[in-house]
Amino acid sequence: MSASANPDFAIDVKDLNKHFGDKHVVNNVSMRVRKGEIFGFLGPNGSGKTTTIRMMCGLLKPDSGSGTCLGYDIRRDSADIKRNVGYMTQRFSFWDDLTIRENLDFVARMYQVPGRRDVVQKSLEDLGLVGRAGQLAGELSGGWKQRMALAACMLHNPMLLLLDEPTAGVDPKARCDFWDELQGLAARGVSVLVSTHYMDEAVRCHKLAYIAYGKLLAQGSAAEVVASQHLSSWAIIGEKLVQLQETLRQQPGVEQTVSFGTVLHVSGTDADLLQRTVAATVAHQGVRAQKIDTGLEDVFIYMMSRSADNFGDRP
Amino acid sequence: MSRRNGFSLVRWWSIVRKEFLQLRRDRVTFAMIVGIPILQMALFGYAINTDPKHLDTAVISADNSDITRSFISAMKNSDYFKFVGQLPDEAAGRDALNRGKVLFVVTIPAGFTRQLLRHERPALLIEADGSDPIAGASALAAVNGIAQSVIQKELTGPLAPLAGSPAAFDVEIHRLFNPEGITQYNVVPGLMGVILTLTMVMMTGLAMTRERERGTMENLLTMPSTPIEVMTGKLIPYIGIGLIQSTIILLAARFVFHVPFFGNIGAVYLVALLFVAANLTVGITFSSLAGNQLQAVQLTVFYFLPNILLSGFMFPFQGMPKWAQALGNLLPLTYFNRLIRGIMLKGNGWADSWPSAWPLMVFTLVVMTVAVKTYRRTLD
Incomplete structure (x- = not known):
């Protein structure tokens, strides 16, 4: 009953389920990642992203469901998957008490990388860490740790990268560099599944999936994900938006209000009703309203709060 | 499509190297390796052996x-x-x-x-x-x-x-009240077993739980390594440590406590090696079972006490009731005490030692199998 090993897909999983105790952490998740694609995996904390990724690379056994990673069955062939996939854990999981070079060298030995010394040296040069190769990994700053971790899981030239929040806690410049690297890898045919919380990163992905409370709520390109929720949105620009937000929230047709400082986004599924409400409310407030394209962030917040309503009783 | 993941010497050696590198940087553990035998020898050796007067x-x-x-x-x-x-x-x-x-x-x-x-x-x-x-x-x-x-x-x-x-x-x-009539010379060779039990089980007990607590276990599991590679690879450095400790204790026995030495030194190291292996498998099993380092230490203490009390180290074995002897016969220290005392004090040879040597081998094999079986390949 395994999913067909379609050569176009780096990841092809169907109906994955995982329970921890009586918690249904991953609920019928199906996902397809094309080769050479950067696939963004989004969702609030505790939504099951990490668990899903761990099931894909053989670190956890799914309770039910099937699928393939690079054509290998995720249940049977976890040894093959481990050899061919690069997995970067959410938490830095290299050895703090080994130096950078020792860490890379250990990983290269474990994967039996041919020409180990040269590969490690090249990796250090690419990282710009040759001068600090003898420094303990534990002494690196957050951004450098992430870069070292990415370099380490690239040593064996995997054709699929699973990256679990690789840029959490990393400064914007380092994040930007990191994504440039990812895009370079994708251009060379490496498939990347990356989980993130950042919108600017989400828009750099070719495809997105949004998961909340273990359920996959939307999947597709950014435009497809936005379109799938049929939201129309207005931006309200002006002063004293806090009170206005309170008022608007009670009005018919308004399903979501999100404040971005001097701009307030108002969204709803009934475009006509929303337009009338906005027009009526804005008229005597001295603010300006303007129809906008619904953004990814609006959609994500919408999906998250809707799923919270549906599954809110579940912790 | 799925190749079997066999034992790889390259991966095994990379784990051994890693453990050595980490051990070299872990000053506290290193101090323990040398410090525990010396401290315990001084404490027990002198405390038990002082010539009581009046x-x-x-x-x-x-x-x-x-x-x-x-x-x-x-x-x-x-x-x-x-x-x-x-x-x-x-x-x-x-x-x-x-x-x-x-x-x-x-x-x-x-x-x-x-x-x-x-x-x-x-x-x-x-x-x-x-x-x-x-x-x-x-x-x-x-x-x-x-x-x-x-x-x-x-x-x-x-x-x-x-x-x-x-x-x-x-x-x-x-x-x-004392059928065996233990003399002070019995204590120091016995101490060797006690010290090895404590340090070997505790250190290897921490080996795997430390990886789990620091989050590096997830990384290790992501790599294509088999349980046997990881476990034996982690044990190798501790075999060296066990032999270093044995040497410290033997030197102290000879030159500080003047324990007579009748047997073959090679035989002493051989049984020490056997005993170290037995304890390491216990430690690595605890390491698999325990959720964190604290639990590993607790399991070690739980294991350590019967070893001291029922192995004949502290109380004469023949003096114990049958059920306690049966329990004692499950513990490696019981056999090691007989072996080391026999070799050092009586000059026992291979034929005399065999009855106590094979149970140690069986113990090691059985417990290692348990260890490999309990090794968690996934994070479940």
């Missing part, structure tokens, strides 16, 4: 003469015995021993002096509380010397011919 002694004297008085005062002068009083009869003597009021009861039988003068070689009786065998050992060892000096001193003049004979009188020693 031990409470009672006398049941049915004969009062110059010679018996001289014998008693010679015992006093030796500093080993401290006389706390006279007792009326044997029953009172046994009672005092039972209650632990005295460690020794010296009985001088009626007519002792008369028999002595008639060349009848009478016997003095010393009953010793053997439940604390270490306490009495050196005192008892001194008794014959005391007897000899009394003979030399008292039997002069017309009685001189008596002194020349093998012994004018005998001192009979009865050790009560």
Whole structure:
């Protein structure tokens, strides 16, 4: 009953389920990642992203469901998957008490990388860490740790990268560099599944999936994900938006209000009703309203709060 | 499509290297390796082996003469015995021993002096509380010397011919409560097993849980390594540590405690190696079972106590009830104690050692199998 090993897909999983105790952490998740694609995996904390990724690379056994990673069955062939996939854990999981070079060298030995010394040296040069190769990994700053971790899981030239929040806690410049690297890898045919919380990163992905409370709520390109929720949105620009937000929230047709400082986004599924409400409310407030394209962030917040309503009783 | 993931020497060696590198940087552990044997040797070795003096002694004297008085005062002068009083009869003597009021009861039988003068070689009786065998050992060892000096001193003049004979009188020693009659020399070789048990099980117990607590286990599991590679790879450095500790203890035994050494040094290292392996498998199993480092330490203590109490290290094995002996027979330390004492003190060879050696091998194999079975390949 395994999913067909379609050569176009780096990841092809169907109906994955995982329970921890009586918690249904991953609920019928199906996902397809094309080769050479950067696939963004989004969702609030505790939504099951990490668990899903761990099931894909053989670190956890799914309770039910099937699928393939690079054509290998995720249940049977976890040894093959481990050899061919690069997995970067959410938490830095290299050895703090080994130096950078020792860490890379250990990983290269474990994967039996041919020409180990040269590969490690090249990796250090690419990282710009040759001068600090003898420094303990534990002494690196957050951004450098992430870069070292990415370099380490690239040593064996995997054709699929699973990256679990690789840029959490990393400064914007380092994040930007990191994504440039990812895009370079994708251009060379490496498939990347990356989980993130950042919108600017989400828009750099070719495809997105949004998961909340273990359920996959939307999947597709950014435009497809936005379109799938049929939201129309207005931006309200002006002063004293806090009170206005309170008022608007009670009005018919308004399903979501999100404040971005001097701009307030108002969204709803009934475009006509929303337009009338906005027009009526804005008229005597001295603010300006303007129809906008619904953004990814609006959609994500919408999906998250809707799923919270549906599954809110579940912790 | 799925290739079997066989044992790879390259991966195994990379794990061994990693463990050595980490160990080299872990100063605390390194200090423990050298420090624990030295500290415990000093503590137990001296605490148990100090030559105790002024031990409470009672006398049941049915004969009062110059010679018996001289014998008693010679015992006093030796500093080993401290006389706390006279007792009326044997029953009172046994009672005092039972209650632990005295460690020794010296009985001088009626007519002792008369028999002595008639060349009848009478016997003095010393009953010793053997439940604390270490306490009495050196005192008892001194008794014959005391007897000899009394003979030399008292039997002069017309009685001189008596002194020349093998012994004018005998001192009979009865050790009560202690069938094995352990002497202090038994303690130091036994300590070797105790120290190895504690450090080996604890250190390897922490080996895997440390990876889990630091989050590096997830990384290790992501790599294409088999349980056997990871577990044995992690154990190798500790075998070295075990042998270093054994050396420290053997050197201390020889040069600090002057334990006699009759056996083959190669045999000692061989059984030490066997014993270290047995303990490492226990540790690595605990490491798989325990969720965190604290639990691993708790499991170690849970394992350590019966090892001390039931292995014959602290209490004579033959003195234990059958069920306790059965329990003791499951513990590697029991066999190691027999092996090491046999080899060091009796000069036992391979044939003598085999009955205690094969259970250690079986134990190691069985526990290693359990360890590999309990190794979690996933994070479930």
